[in-house]
Amino acid sequence: MVQGLLEESSLQLFATCTLDAESTVRKPNRVASQLFRPCTLDITIYGPEDLFEDIGTWFQEQDLYLQDPRQIHFDAKYCNPHKLSVDDIDSCPTVSDVVRQSSRSLLLRDVPDRLELLDLLSNGSELEETQQPVVIRAALKKHQKQALTFMLRREQGWAFGEKQADVWDFLNRVSGAHQNEEPPPFYGGIIADPMGLGKTLTMISLVATDLDRNSTENTTLDIDEDSKHVFWQRSSSSPLLVRQKKPSIEVDPCTSYPAAWDFGAIMGRPGLPTSENWKPGGSILFSVRWRRIILDEAHFIRNGNSRMARAACELDSISRWAVTGTPIQNRLSDLAALLRFIQVYPYDDPKQFEADISRLWKSGEDEEATKRLKCLSGCILLRRTKATISLPARRDMTCAVDFSHEERAAYDEVREQTITKIVEALHTNSEESRACVYVNVLEQIESLRLICDLGLYYYTRHNRTAHSPSASDEWAATAQQAFNVQREMGLVVCLQCSSTTSLTESLLGENHDTSPSRHQPQFFRCLRFACVDCVRKLQRVKQTLGCGHRPSCLVAPVSISHSVLEEVHAAASDTASTPHTALPSKVQALVTDINAMSADVKCVVFSTWRLTLDVVEKGLENAGIRSIRFDGSVPQKERQSVVDRFKADPGIRVMLLTLSCGAVGLTLTVASRAYLMEPHWNPTLEEQALARIHRIGQSREVTTVRFYIRDSFEERVIELQNAKKHLARVLLSPHDGNQSDDSLETKSVALSPAAYDSHFGLWVRS
Known part of the structure; x- marks a missing residue:
């Protein structure tokens, strides 16, 4: 035919x-x-x-x-x-x-459920329920009372001779090794319930059990679950205020540190220990022994070489708890960093975890590695699936959108430029020259993603440039963009100390870029990176920072602030402002779908970039749909009022939210429909954002819609996402050849430039 x-x-x-x-x-x-x-x-x-x-x-x-x-x-x-x-x-x-x-009649396709590695480690269903502390006014759910049972048992130390299994029973039950001496004491563990199961309230309840053991007279504990404000008032009038304040949770004693010590708890996200006054010896927090340390969002210390990880491990306490819904993200060593923090012997030494578990995974002994991992996690880690609680159903959908003819032409032009740059790199022998081409490819890839969102609102760079800047000026102008793409795609390693910087770490970490540029991280044109600590040390001893090439490549300061992730390079900031410019196809599809919803359905629209939300906002205005913005440009003191307005005003149907602001710290259960305007390199970040809606307190069925442009680079990003989501399948299936590290990603997809994909002209590392 x-x-x-x-x-x-x-x-x-x-x-x-x-x-x-x-x-x-x-x-x-x-x-x-x-x-x-x-x-x-x-x-x-x-x-x-x-x-x-x-x-x-x-x-x-x-x-x-x-x-x-x-x-x-x-x-x-x-x-x-x-x-x-x-x-x-x-x-x-x-x-x-x-x-x-x-x-206008969108074709939405269901996303099939996939088994996750962490769900295979689920446990705790057989636990008894501990009566909730008297001072907790909020009613604890069954799984939270069971968590109290687990934590109180763990804080009694090794369960020698008890009915429940533990890591030690005359010998190490994980590896089979034995020793004559009793292992060092261990009190604590890892709470790894997924997002939305109320881990914060569970941990506060653990702290409150101490008050039950002592006097509870004239003691109350009020919890505002939405804002995470916790007011703890004792008869001695020595309050401890645990306050969430993006991008971190800070401990704010109203009197003095000794008063905080009296309560015996630190609750904080690990962004807190990275500030100057949290350096060991620089704060009273390091000079006392705490009854209990609870580290929220503990996966942000998975890089054991980072400043925040070292500081967290230096804190002294009796009990130590790591709280994270994602204790394993990309590699088994993520878990090793948490074991080091909670000080569970012998796996407080990452080398021992490597020898007993990671080494088996690397050598292809999957079954034994999995057996040992389950044995270890069953003793010190509590993980329940979301099915544990009666949340309304969540339906995940994808929506493929087609470019208009004009949008396709603009996209294909940038795509051809990208392929040309890759061909140049293939024929370049110099490592320095090839790296410079990689930078250009990173920029072009970001341009392809932006066109998918902005359509004809995007102006290509060569249409904007009216002069030829010097190489140093050009790199100073583009270094931040290249760095952003690099850390969105994966870890960025410091060439001096080998510490790593990632997108997710920056979302909860403090901003370090308020100091002069000489104390900012430095990014070379060869894609090598130097962290702010190493830059500061070299400045102190008056040494010159180099990348290792001769001569050294161009270098420029970059910011690791989460707010810069929302920005786009100047080439894309020129948008067509004439009323005759058609809305991007993807935005048209979004507006169409929201218009089809009942007026009482509130929606949240997520995007990586503020510029995309600008165009979405215009489309909603044209359709008569009221919306409200929450992004990095909203002052800290106004953010809670924005959330309150969205909840209270029935006329505001849509919240426009950047991923960097929406990934943590918000409860938006008033909404029941969520849209992701583009696939992100990091699927965990997407899930954290969607968990703002599908969590305890949600009364409606939740629908999530992920937009992508058909036959575009976004399909390659989705392929990488799927590879990262298949952790259980990768861990439990046979290897293809040797594995050089303990990465849980498939070997055919990767995070930065190195192998050629002929269809879209990309670079991926295998």
């Missing part, structure tokens, strides 16, 4: 082949899985008017019937011989009219 069409020279055929979702069934070999994946083939046919009837007959003979087009290749008149119409050909609509009309 297709061959017959091709033989007619007056016809033009445009074909699009879309791979269907990959089956979770493991294929017998890699070749078969690549050759036999199911797909959908769309063919759009353009031809002269005089073949109209013949084309209809030709397809009808093949028992095929033409459907409305999905994409625009030429904006010609559209008339379908298989579609009943009273119009003559001259009165037919254009292809663009039909495509845009059909986009």
Whole structure:
């Protein structure tokens, strides 16, 4: 049938082949899985008017019937011989009219549920319930009372001779090793319930059990679950205020540190220990022994070499608790850092964790590695699935959007530029020159992603540049953008101390870029990075910072503040402001879907960039939909009032929220529909954002919609996301060849430039 069409020279055929979702069934070999994946083939046919009837007959003979087009290749008149119409050909609509009309009825596809590694480690369902502390006024749920049982047992130390299993029982039950001496005492553990199960209230209840043991007279504990304000008043009038204040939780004793010590608890996110006065020896916090340390969002110390991890481990206490919904993100050593913090012998030494567990994973002994990991986690880690609580259902959907003809042309232009740069890199022998090309590729990749959001509102860089800046000026102007992309895609390693910087760490860490530029992190054009500590040390001893190349590559200061992640480079900040510019296709799809919802359904729209939210805001205004903004430009003191207005005003249907602001610290259960405007490199960040809505307190079924542009670079980002989500499948399936580290990602996808993908002209490291 297709061959017959091709033989007619007056016809033009445009074909699009879309791979269907990959089956979770493991294929017998890699070749078969690549050759036999199911797909959908769309063919759009353009031809002269005089073949109209013949084309209809030709397809009808093949028992095929033409459907409305999905994409625009030429904006010609559209008339379908298989579609009943009273119009003559001259009165037919254009292809663009039909495509845009059909986009108003969005095709949403369900995202299948996937098993996660951490769900395999779930435990705690058999635990008894501990009576909640008298001073807690909020009613604890069953799983929170069971968590109290687990934590109170763990704070009694090793369970030698007890009924419940523990790491030690004359010998190490994980590795089988034995020793003559009793292991050092251990009090504490890891609470790894997923987001939305009320871990904060659970930990506050643990602290409150100390008050039950002592006098509870004239003691009350009021908790505002939405704002996470906790007011603790004792008869001695020595209050402790634990206050959430983005980007960290800070301890704010109203009297003095000794008063805080009297309560015996520090509750804080690990951004707190990174400030100057939290250095060991620089604060009273390091000069006392605390009854209990609770480290919230503890996965941010997974880099054991980081300043915050070292400071957290230096704090002295009897009991230590790490609280995180994602104790393992990308590699097994993430867990090793938490074990070091809670000081569980012998795995307080990362080298021992490497020897007993990680080494087995690397050598392909998956079953034994998994067995040991389950044994260890079953003793010191509490993890329940979201099914533990009766949350309303959450339905995850994807929505593929097609570019308009003009948007596709703009996108393809930047795509061709990207491929050209990659070809240049392939033929460059110099490492320094190749790295410079990589920088340009990173910029082009970001441009491709921005065009997917902004459509014709995006102006390419060469249309903006009116002069040729010097190389140093150009790098100073583009270093931040390249650095942002690099850390969004994965870890950035300091060339001096090997500490790492990642996107998720910066979202909860304090801003260190308020000091002069000489004390900011430095980013070289060869993509090498020096952290602020190393920059400061070199400045102190008057040494010059170098990247290792001769001569040294261009270098520029960069910010690790979360707010810079919302910004785009100057090339994209010029947007078409004329009223005749059509809204981007993706924004049109968003507005269409929100318009189709009942007026009492509140929605949250997430995007990486403020510029995208600007365009979304314009589209909502044009449609008469009221919205409210929450991004990095909103002053800290005004943020709670923004949330309160969204909750209280029934006329405000939409909150526009950047991922960097929405990933932590908010409760938005008043909304029941969430939109992600673009796929992000880090799926964990997306899940943290969506957990603001689907959590305790939600009374409606929740729907999430992830937009992406069909046949674009965004599909490659989704592939990488899926690889990172398949941690359980990777851990429990046989290896293909040797594994060089304990990474849980598949080997075919990666996070930064190094191997060529011919379809979109990208670089990925395998």
